[in-house]
Amino acid sequence: MSPWIxxxxxxxxxxxxxxxxxxxxxxxxxxxxxxxxALIFAMRFLFVDxxxxxxxGVAPLDAG
Numbered sequence: 001m002s003p004w005i006x007x008x009x010x011x012x013x014x015x016x017x018x019x020x021x022x023x024x025x026x027x028x029x030x031x032x033x034x035x036x037x038a039l040i041f042a043m044r045f046l047f048v049d050x051x052x053x054x055x056x057g058v059a060p061l062d063a064g
Contacts, residue, residue, distance in 0.1 A: 003049035007042055014038035
């Protein structure tokens with residue numbers, strides 16, 4: 001599967017988690033938590049798999 005698909009899906013999840021508000025206008029903690037986790041994974045796909053930057057301890061998807 002293309003790293004672009006992983007990147008776009010995790011970025012969409014991060015966007016939803018970080019911008020979601022409940023009917024009272026509050027940001028639920030669980031949405032913020034998973035939004036931050038998804039953003040970290042999206043940045044990992046962008047920097048390691050798409051741009052090919054070497055990051056210590058992080059192997060690209062195709063590295064087996």
